[in-house]
Amino acid sequence: MSPGPALPADSEPDGTTVLGASDVARALTRIAHEIVERARGTDDLVLLGIPTRGVTLARRLAERLAQIDPAFDVDACVGELDVTMYRDDLRRQPTRAVGVTRLPAAGIENKTVVLVDDVLFSGRTIRAALDALGDLGRPRAVRLACLVDRGHREVPIRPDFVGKNLPTAQSERVRVRLAEVDDVADAVVIAGRDDAAGERGAR
Amino acid sequence: MKHLLSTADLSKQEAVGLLDTAAQMAATQSREIKKLPTLRGRTVVNLFFEDSTRTRISFETAAKRLSADVINFSAKGSSVSKGESLKDTALTLHAMGADAVVVRHWASGAPYQLAHAGWLDAAVLNAGDGTHMHPTQALLDAYTIRRHLAVRGSGLPGGAADGVGADLAGLRVAIVGDVLHSRVARANVALLRTLGAEVTLVAPPTLVPVGVETWPCRTSYDLDATLDDWRPDAVMMLRVQRERMSGGAGAFFPSPLEYSRYYGLDARRLARLADHAIVMHPGPMNRGLEISAEAADSDKAVIVEQVANGIAVRMAALYLLMAGDSSAEGNDL
Structure with a gap:
């Protein structure tokens, strides 16, 4: 949710593609297996995506879980968690639209909740998500899955399942493109690399 | 959107956006824990120069559900009954650090005056003025x-x-x-x-x-x-x-x-x-x-x-007017 410094959308259409569609697919398959391994099955698993792309990723992960364990019901175990009203940076930004929070019908009480986000950066989105979860119920455990961990954490939060660790500079901008949301092939793109190199040189 | 004074000022996009935000707020109100931390540390003043039950209680509930502090001020039993002007009341509220003022007044246009006269830098929400707007x-x-x-x-x-x-x-x-x-x-x-x-x-x-x-x-x-x-x-x-x-x-x-x-x-x-x-x-x-x-x-x-529904709509209005204020003091992280 925090891909980098606030820039107008699509101000930098190009950038370096670091993961292609097949890399993203392989990473998600591996994460799905890791989730099953860690939870010793798929009982009481709930996947909650953080809008926008986390929701898509959660659904894709759930489909893979269903392939691994046919007893896993995708629709009954996937939800979305909007964290807008729990953010700590609301007053530093223009007003954000509030998104949808939709939990599985069975709720999250005593479940193992896996939060799913596209890019893990400062960790503040996940902190907000943990606060939001606390108001919704008391899961037995909360885990964190992200497609890309780009570092630069500002709070003590670490992911349990990572698609790809990407060392980045603070000024770089990491974006995840997903077919369902962006109408382009899946990709992870880093933009602003040259600026970052210049900045590093200056230091 | 800085103030909510009249529905005639709203564009269709803003109005639909407000209703959509209200729908999300309403969804949070069916939970066991209805309170959201969104406006923590901010102050909403309910300034009522005219009698009201549901509007004032609704605004108070909405602000509290968003964790804002609420100060109720009604003309009866305040210095207004001693003849204090709207301007002096506004300056008092400014000095007390109100972030939003919900105002109901018997005079049409009083909220507009409060918003634009430069007495206050808070967001002003019109909760009914005379025979003008609600x-x-x-x-x-x-x-x-x-x-x-x-x-x-x-x-x-x-x-x-x-x-x-x-x-x-x-x-x-x-x-x-x-x-x-x-x-x-x-x-x-x-x-x-x-x-x-x-x-x-x-x-x-x-x-x-x-x-x-x-x-x-x-x-x-x-x-x-x-x-x-x-x-x-x-x-x-x-x-x-x-x-x-x-x-x-x-x-x-x-x-x-x-x-x-x-x-x-x-x-x-x-x-x-x-x-x-x-x-x-x-x-x-x-x-x-x-x-x-x-x-x-x-x-x-x-x-x-x-x-x-009034609570959800007022939560949405308070959220949209107060949450994204970047001109506020800021460095609270």
């Missing part, structure tokens, strides 16, 4: 109409199926009763028009304001003909504001009985409404005058739901 009431009416009648929204996947993303295009709303004194009617005409609905005002000639022909709506003096020929989807009954009728202008209709015969919503008229039609009233109701007990308690009446 924007949050109109928004909660529109929200209620949309929930019941709008085409199921295609804007968002799943979640809130309460018509999220939809406007009110093609719907017909009859607003019946004391239009002359009603800020609710004025606010609704502007907002419903912006959202694409058609509006007909039904009132005795004495309770239709001068200049109504310039409003974006039809007018009628005949409630029965409007119900039968125009087939409204929603009927909004207005309260007969007898407290505003006692002035030099004298009586506006010969007797309460005659008013209720010609313009009251009774069982007979209720039976003639379309099956899907809803009956609304901004409250407080004069049962037996503009609305009969049968109509007020019928399945078509959504009057109690309007009150519940």
Whole structure:
């Protein structure tokens, strides 16, 4: 949710593609297996995506879980968690639209909740998500899955399942493109690399 | 959007956005823990120069559900009764560090003055000024109409199926009763028009304001003909504001009985409404005058739901006006 410094959308259409569609697919398959391994099955698993792309990723992960364990019901175990009203940076930004929070019908009480986000950066989105979860119920455990961990954490939060660790500079901008949301092939793109190199040189 | 003063200032996009935000707020209100931390540490002042029960309580509840601190200030029992001016009251609130001021005033335009005179830098929300505007009431009416009648929204996947993303295009709303004194009617005409609905005002000639022909709506003096020929989807009954009728202008209709015969919503008229039609009233109701007990308690009446929706709409308004304020002191991380 925090891909980098606030820039107008699509101000930098190009950038370096670091993961292609097949890399993203392989990473998600591996994460799905890791989730099953860690939870010793798929009982009481709930996947909650953080809008926008986390929701898509959660659904894709759930489909893979269903392939691994046919007893896993995708629709009954996937939800979305909007964290807008729990953010700590609301007053530093223009007003954000509030998104949808939709939990599985069975709720999250005593479940193992896996939060799913596209890019893990400062960790503040996940902190907000943990606060939001606390108001919704008391899961037995909360885990964190992200497609890309780009570092630069500002709070003590670490992911349990990572698609790809990407060392980045603070000024770089990491974006995840997903077919369902962006109408382009899946990709992870880093933009602003040259600026970052210049900045590093200056230091 | 810095202030919420009049529904005439809202664009269609802003209005739909406000209703969509209200839908998300309403979703949080069915949880066990209804409180959100969103406006923690911010202060909302309820500044009421005129009596109010539901609007003040609704705003207070909305602000508290968003974790804001609420200070209630009513003209009775304050320095206003000693003759303090609106300006001095505003300067006092400024000195106390109010982040938003919810104001109800008997003078039309008082919230505008408060917002634009430079006395305060807080967001100003109009909670009803004289016979001018009552924007949050109109928004909660529109929200209620949309929930019941709008085409199921295609804007968002799943979640809130309460018509999220939809406007009110093609719907017909009859607003019946004391239009002359009603800020609710004025606010609704502007907002419903912006959202694409058609509006007909039904009132005795004495309770239709001068200049109504310039409003974006039809007018009628005949409630029965409007119900039968125009087939409204929603009927909004207005309260007969007898407290505003006692002035030099004298009586506006010969007797309460005659008013209720010609313009009251009774069982007979209720039976003639379309099956899907809803009956609304901004409250407080004069049962037996503009609305009969049968109509007020019928399945078509959504009057109690309007009150519940008011909290969600006011939470949305407070959120949109207060949360994204980057001009505030800022470095609280």
